[in-house]
Amino acid sequence: MAEIYDPQALRRELHEMPELALHEEKTAAYVAEKLEALGIETHRNVGGTTGVLGIIRGKEPGPVMMLRADMDALPFVIDGKPCCIHACGHDGHTAMLLAAASRLKDNVRRGTLKLLFQPAEETIEGAPEMIRAGVIDDVDMILGAHIRPIQDVPAGKLCPAVRHTASATVFVEIEGRGAHASRPHLGINAIDVSCAVIEGVQAIWLDPKMSWSSKATQIHADAGATNTVPDKARITFDVRAQTNDLMDALLKRMEEVVNGTAAAFGAKGKLIRNSLCPACWYDDDFTAEVADAIRETAGEENLAHDCGGGGEDFHFYKLHRPEMKAAYFGVGVGATPGLHAATMHFDDSLLKLGVNVFENMVLRHLG
Ligand SMILES: [Zn+2]
Ligand SMILES: [Zn+2]
Structure with a gap:
């Protein structure tokens, strides 16, 4: 034995x-x-x-x-x-x-x-x-x-x-246009775009019978000077959803918000799925x-x-x-x-x- x-x-x-x-x-x-x-x-x-x-x-x-x-x-x-x-x-x-x-x-x-x-x-x-x-x-x-x-x-x-639950880490890259801070109308401020993207993501609604969340956990935007309009920003979102189908729906809506919001500012937005763990x-x-x-x-x-x-x-x-x-x-x-x-x-x-x-x-x- x-x-x-x-x-x-x-x-x-x-x-x-x-x-x-x-x-x-x-x-x-x-x-x-x-x-x-x-x-x-x-x-x-x-x-x-x-x-x-x-x-x-x-x-x-x-x-x-x-x-x-x-x-x-x-x-x-x-x-x-x-x-x-x-x-x-x-x-x-x-x-x-x-x-x-x-x-x-x-x-x-x-x-x-x-x-x-x-x-x-x-x-x-x-x-x-x-x-x-x-x-x-x-x-x-x-x-x-x-x-x-x-x-x-x-x-x-x-x-x-x-x-x-399903969980995902998502990066959003915003590309605006740099400018001297005294002439902001010549640039597209990537921080302004990022704020609008975050608000837009927080206004996404899915089936309220299910549980889900997406929240910004990191944001980086810094052109190196305090008087320069930054041209680039990167936001990290932590995303959770009760089922894999709901996660798909949430990521799709987030991508629409990123692309649509960035376009409204004349900027470019890109959503990158970094990692995904299934429900x-x-x-x-x-x-x-x-x-x-x-x-x-x-x-x-x-x-x-x-x-x-x-x-x-x-x-x-x-x-x-x-x-x-x-x-x-x-x-x-x-x-x-x-x-x-x-x-x-x-x-x-x-x-x-x-x-x-x-x-x-x-x-x-x-x-
Ligand atoms: Zn653990
Ligand atoms: Zn463990």
Whole structure:
């Protein structure tokens, strides 16, 4: 009998080796060694990245199920020094998946279980890299999880679905015409155009039954002198939408506002989509099974309501392979003061609740 891993002990070791996106070398080596110690088929450097894939094959034919964890930590500057901290709990996710692997390695009777340790979730680069590497091309079901802050799910409870929204970063470039500030009528002030663009974007209305937002988060315009009308400006917008369709509609309206407003001033406007993270897209029947798994392993009283907010690159998987069932649950571990806080801490003795759900879900389909 191979060792059964304790997720709390694993998490504490992983917590001491936080690494930034696509630089998870020590973490990946740790994961691979733990999988190999269990005798699990292990693939390192998935797609040329730090990704690690473990594969447990059943003796009988059956579906392919994937469990996915993320491995990266976040950058901070503390007392003037750059550093890296596991402030989003990905150390806990990696620990939960390794613990699940140790419990499941001899219990996959049919089909195939794939354990994906993905790099670079925070920069939304990891999932696209894993997709390019082809790791989900044969997957029928994918299941992920995230620890939840205390505001979302009470400690000791689990929610069957984390309803992430779509998020995008959009740059708007304005090109006006420079002039001496004493002769502003000869120029087109890129700051004036930018202000009008921001007001126009804020006046976009979509279906009020849905949630969405777009707000300017950065603006740069400076011709280098206090008495020169600037010819160029660049605005950054953070954009969120409840569904992928709503995000498409919002970006289309923003582009119309940018182009139309700039034209009204005689300037040029250009909208550049910098990055886009898709909204969650879950299968109701698969999510209902997760709810059952929570009831069975933690008790009805510990089944929490769905929570939402934030983004996850996990949702690229389902977009790439829509026929694959997807679900993603939340584990209430009392994380406080909130995710992405440098001082974020949580009760890692509760990680076993997530391991129980992973194990239950795998045994339903592959046991
Ligand atoms: Zn995060
Ligand atoms: Zn996270």
